[in-house]
Amino acid sequence: MSPRLLTPISPHRHGEASVRRVMLDVLYALVPGLAAYVWFFGWGIVVNIAIAVAVALGAEAFMLAARGRPVRPFLTDGSATVTAVLLAIAVPPLAPWWVAAVGAAFAIVVAKHLYGGLGYNPFNPAMVGYVLLLISFPRVMTVWPAAAGGQPLGILDSLHIIFAGAPPGLPMDAVSGATPLDFMKVRLGANLTVDEIRASPLFGALSGRGWEWVSGGFLLGGLWLLYRQVITWHIPAAMLGTLFVLSLAFTAIDPGRYPPPLFHLFAGGVMLGAFFVATDPVSAATTPRGRLLYAAGIGTILYVIRTWGGYPDGVAFAVLLMNIAAPTIDHYTQPRVYGHGEA
Amino acid sequence: MALPQTRRGGGVTPGVHRLPGGVHPPGFKELSNREPIARATLPELLVLPLQQHIGQPAEPIVKVGDRVLKGQVLGKAGGYVSVPVHASTSGRVVAVEDRAVPHPSGLSAPCVVIEPDGDDAWTELTPTPDYASVDPSHLRNLIREAGVVGMGGAGFPTFIKLNPGPKRKVSTVILNGVECEPYITCDDRLMRERPQEVIAGACIVRHAVGAEQCVIAVEDNKPEAARALRQAATDGVEVLVVPTVYPSGGEKQIIQVVIGLEVPSGRLPVEVGVVVQNVATAVALHRAVAQGEPLVSRIVTVTGEGVAHPRNLEVPLGTPVAHLLSQCEPRPVQARALIMGGPMMGFSLHDEQAPVVKTSNCVLVDLPGAVADPPLPCIRCGACARACPMHLLPQQLYWYARSRDFDQAQDYSLFDCIECGCCAYVCPSHIPLVHYYRFAKTEVWAQEGDRQRADLARRRHTSRLQRLDLERREREERQHKKKASPAGTAVGGDEATKATVQAAIDRARARRSVHEEAGPGAREGV
Numbered sequence: 001m002s003p004r005l006l007t008p009i010s011p012h013r014h015g016e017a018s019v020r021r022v023m024l025d026v027l028y029a030l031v032p033g034l035a036a037y038v039w040f041f042g043w044g045i046v047v048n049i050a051i052a053v054a055v056a057l058g059a060e061a062f063m064l065a066a067r068g069r070p071v072r073p074f075l076t077d078g079s080a081t082v083t084a085v086l087l088a089i090a091v092p093p094l095a096p097w098w099v100a101a102v103g104a105a106f107a108i109v110v111a112k113h114l115y116g117g118l119g120y121n122p123f124n125p126a127m128v129g130y131v132l133l134l135i136s137f138p139r140v141m142t143v144w145p146a147a148a149g150g151q152p153l154g155i156l157d158s159l160h161i162i163f164a165g166a167p168p169g170l171p172m173d174a175v176s177g178a179t180p181l182d183f184m185k186v187r188l189g190a191n192l193t194v195d196e197i198r199a200s201p202l203f204g205a206l207s208g209r210g211w212e213w214v215s216g217g218f219l220l221g222g223l224w225l226l227y228r229q230v231i232t233w234h235i236p237a238a239m240l241g242t243l244f245v246l247s248l249a250f251t252a253i254d255p256g257r258y259p260p261p262l263f264h265l266f267a268g269g270v271m272l273g274a275f276f277v278a279t280d281p282v283s284a285a286t287t288p289r290g291r292l293l294y295a296a297g298i299g300t301i302l303y304v305i306r307t308w309g310g311y312p313d314g315v316a317f318a319v320l321l322m323n324i325a326a327p328t329i330d331h332y333t334q335p336r337v338y339g340h341g342e343a
Numbered sequence: 344m345a346l347p348q349t350r351r352g353g354g355v356t357p358g359v360h361r362l363p364g365g366v367h368p369p370g371f372k373e374l375s376n377r378e379p380i381a382r383a384t385l386p387e388l389l390v391l392p393l394q395q396h397i398g399q400p401a402e403p404i405v406k407v408g409d410r411v412l413k414g415q416v417l418g419k420a421g422g423y424v425s426v427p428v429h430a431s432t433s434g435r436v437v438a439v440e441d442r443a444v445p446h447p448s449g450l451s452a453p454c455v456v457i458e459p460d461g462d463d464a465w466t467e468l469t470p471t472p473d474y475a476s477v478d479p480s481h482l483r484n485l486i487r488e489a490g491v492v493g494m495g496g497a498g499f500p501t502f503i504k505l506n507p508g509p510k511r512k513v514s515t516v517i518l519n520g521v522e523c524e525p526y527i528t529c530d531d532r533l534m535r536e537r538p539q540e541v542i543a544g545a546c547i548v549r550h551a552v553g554a555e556q557c558v559i560a561v562e563d564n565k566p567e568a569a570r571a572l573r574q575a576a577t578d579g580v581e582v583l584v585v586p587t588v589y590p591s592g593g594e595k596q597i598i599q600v601v602i603g604l605e606v607p608s609g610r611l612p613v614e615v616g617v618v619v620q621n622v623a624t625a626v627a628l629h630r631a632v633a634q635g636e637p638l639v640s641r642i643v644t645v646t647g648e649g650v651a652h653p654r655n656l657e658v659p660l661g662t663p664v665a666h667l668l669s670q671c672e673p674r675p676v677q678a679r680a681l682i683m684g685g686p687m688m689g690f691s692l693h694d695e696q697a698p699v700v701k702t703s704n705c706v707l708v709d710l711p712g713a714v715a716d717p718p719l720p721c722i723r724c725g726a727c728a729r730a731c732p733m734h735l736l737p738q739q740l741y742w743y744a745r746s747r748d749f750d751q752a753q754d755y756s757l758f759d760c761i762e763c764g765c766c767a768y769v770c771p772s773h774i775p776l777v778h779y780y781r782f783a784k785t786e787v788w789a790q791e792g793d794r795q796r797a798d799l800a801r802r803r804h805t806s807r808l809q810r811l812d813l814e815r816r817e818r819e820e821r822q823h824k825k826k827a828s829p830a831g832t833a834v835g836g837d838e839a840t841k842a843t844v845q846a847a848i849d850r851a852r853a854r855r856s857v858h859e860e861a862g863p864g865a866r867e868g869v
Binding site for chain 2: 004014018019077117232281284334338340
């Protein structure tokens with residue numbers, strides 16, 4: 001009796017890549033930036049991440065069940081976790097607990113599943129969740145911890161502030177302040193020069209004190225993602241390059257009114273955006289030339305918002321605006337196929 | 344990069360050019376490449392399909408009960424794109440009927456079944472020792488009559504590829520010893536053990552197509568083969584070691600790697616002045632010419648986790664795969680897959696009794712692995728586009744195939760896909776991408792067939808309407824006449840009869856002319 005004959009289809013071998021592996025790599029790559037964040041700004045962000053991940057996984061499971069999809073393979077693919085962590089990083093670390101919760105739920109339920117779930121969402125879910133929070137709750141979303149003075153908050157104080165508000169004897173004013181970008185924007189509006197503003201203890205060598213290290217951490221993680229071939233160089237290079245060139249050009253015109261390139265690159269959400277958000281494959285352009293265009297667009301919109309817009313930072317808006325252009329960009333940037341003449 | 348017109352067909356310098364995309368799957372070559380090629384034993388029955396090549400099947404010229412000798416013709420070429428099929432040993436024809444053949448569909452096809460007599464006696468052979476004194480057209484004929492086809496997988500009749508036509512100039516012959524699919528080592532062992540025959544074959548190909556240079560391309564994971572070939576090489580035959588990357592052994596890819604040119608879409612390699620032949624094909628055509636031996640055996644790699652003794656066997660064509668397995672110590676298992684070809688492009692056999700044919704380079708005996716995760720949705724990561732050696736956008740092709748938008752799929756160059764499987768290999772969502780492209784291609788072909796049938800039906804319908812209309816008018820006319828001369832018909836006599844006959848003749852003529860107008864090839868302008 002000969003064995004039963006199976007008839008699989010080719011190819012009969014598969015590489016080691018899997019969605020879960022990709023998502024895990026992204027999470028590992030966030031570690032250096034997060035470590036710097038905790039070092040300078042305390043444990044609040046870790047609490048926020050825990051809240052966001054728990055809510056996101058719950059929302060994911062609920063939506064999968066409601067849509068009649070298999071829960072296990074999708075829940076364990078890691079995509080909801082990545083969305084939640086990116087959202088939590090964008091939320092002020094000492095914001096009340098419901099902020100991260102609302103953002104994560106909205107990101108998963110609306111921005112991800114109501115648009116079709118994994119692979120189908122046209123917008124980056126984490127950025128949709130962040131923008132919802134920024135527009136709906138501007139007050140809590142602009143209270144950031146100050147890195148300039150005192151020790152960073154421990155885990156117990158952080159928990160107390162997030163779940164029960166500031167404890168007596170520790171007024172929020174003492175632990176919070178403006179972000180360097182906000183500080184810069186407001187004072188530039190008051191006709192101070194860039195150099196005068198950067199003399200404040202809020203600033204470090206490159207951008208904000210502490211923030212520059214966080215950005216450096218995300219840059220490091222991003223380079224590791226490049227090395228692991230989880231992302232390609234196109235998006236980070238084009239986004240950072242565009243921002244660099246634009247800020248260099250305007251600094252050259254008037255260094256008193258326009259901060260220099262390195263300040264822009266290492267302030268706010270640029271490094272996180274360039275390596276972790278704009279590179280979200282689902283919502284980005286997919287052709288090599290398309291990715292360059294898409295990311296150059298993000299860099300440009302980002303600079304415009306920061307310099308002349310109403311918000312101190314603009315990574316989320318820039319990414320969302322270019323997300324919707326991605327299909328069109330892809331259509332016009334198809335590579336030349338082997339054996340076809342010059343396109 | 345545009346295709347350089349000036350260099351087309353002219354002199355090109357071979358070198359190693361970069362292959363875009365591609366993947367590096369683990370090779371597993373060492374499983375089967377350590378032992379020399381062994382001769383397979385004769386099975387109880389040999390099953391020789393009349394179609395072992397691309398083109399029209401051969402037509403059987405033997406009947407049940409005939410005694411045949413090894414190398415005797417069993418079926419003659421059934422058209423231009425066809426070659427004969429020969430007996431692979433001496434014996435008796437016991438059946439000419441449909442049997443299981445190695446084909447992805449699992450369907451049966453006409454075969455000649457031989458019961459070997461054990462003598463393995465050759466028919467009379469006519470060698471042509473000095474190929475250089477023979478006209479290329481005569482060489483092509485010898486190679487055709489020997490039933491030689493491409494042995495790397497496609498099975499295209501070799502004599503056609505050796506005929507560039509009067510207008511085209513071939514500058515370079517590339518012998519393909521790349522063998523980029525994992526597991527397969529039959530060409531590796533052939534090049535190591537019979538390098539002189541490979542070189543001799545290369546010289547014949549070069550003479551047949553009138554080329555100046557010949558390059559034998561070998562991947563750098565086969566240093567022994569490259570060394571053996573270099574030692575045996577004669578003037579004008581260069582051994583080029585190329586980097587190991589799948590699928591650099593594809594015809595379009597090896598041309599790109601060796602001379603840096605792309606074959607224009609939908610055209611043949613000869614457009615860029617190149618003819619590519621597999622090394623095993625070169626040996627087969629060398630034997631066909633120098634010894635007059637038809638193609639009756641080939642080297643097959645039997646390998647994979649499912650056999651305890653993987654190795655290369657020289658196998659008489661028509662040997663059932665089950666018999667081949669029995670010589671490689673198959674592991675006792677509940678279930679296994681028999682894959683003909685390599686793990687990237689090979690297809691599953693539906694029947695262990697399917698025979699080895701001219702294109703069977705490998706039998707991969709696979710055991711069911713860990714249960715694979717079900718495919719997840721595409722996350723648009725673009726890994727497939729990076730891996731695609733044709734610079735396609737596999738992901739877009741997938742979306743269009745999935746949504747049955749075949750026009751868009753064709754706009755994204757669906758038919759340039761070589762189905763190498765690199766995209767599916769790297770896909771993190773484990774989507775069987777190549778399967779979608781095969782589906783889309785089949786649907787496009789089916790739609791084209793439907794369209795042609797619909798055109799024919801429309802022509803038929805129009806011509807029927809015209810015929811009915813004509814008949815109705817004739818009827819009316821007749822009735823009109825009857826009314827006009829009611830007495831005439833009753834007592835008409837000769838004149839009336841003549842008029843009736845004439846009218847019938849006219850009617851028939853009119854009908855005929857309508858039919859001719861609406862016949863095949865007539866344009867109805869609809």
